[in-house]
Amino acid sequence: MSGRQIGGEVTLVGPRLVGKGPRERLLGNLKTVIGFSIGSIGRQDPELIGQRRAELWKMLAAGQLRPAHKAFPMERIADAVELIETRRNLGRVLIHTT
Numbered sequence: 001m002s003g004r005q006i007g008g009e010v011t012l013v014g015p016r017l018v019g020k021g022p023r024e025r026l027l028g029n030l031k032t033v034i035g036f037s038i039g040s041i042g043r044q045d046p047e048l049i050g051q052r053r054a055e056l057w058k059m060l061a062a063g064q065l066r067p068a069h070k071a072f073p074m075e076r077i078a079d080a081v082e083l084i085e086t087r088r089n090l091g092r093v094l095i096h097t098t
Helices: 023-027 038-044 046-061 074-085
Strands: 009-012 019-022 069-073 092-096
Touching: 038 046, 069 074, 074 092
Parallel strands: 069 092
Antiparallel strands: 009 019
16 A cells, blocks of 8 residues: 555554554654655666756855765764764764874
8 A cells, every 4th residue: 555545554664663663753743754765766767866966066166065074083973873863864974084
């Protein structure tokens, strides 16, 4: 049964939600789940992925995008791991090795 149907199920994947569950588990708590598979899109329309990738590189080069990241020196690797484990990071977590 599709998750879009009344009483349907969705597959929940993540550190706190794993397995299948009724939509009401999400809707009852007013949760929003949005996702897509870039691999699936790429197989269906590789030209679209190429176009979007080119657009993103242009925007990055023009300074229109600022990728989110947090950088740590090697001495603070434990802090970096804790940030990831507690899911408080926004974007990538970088470790400087030099």
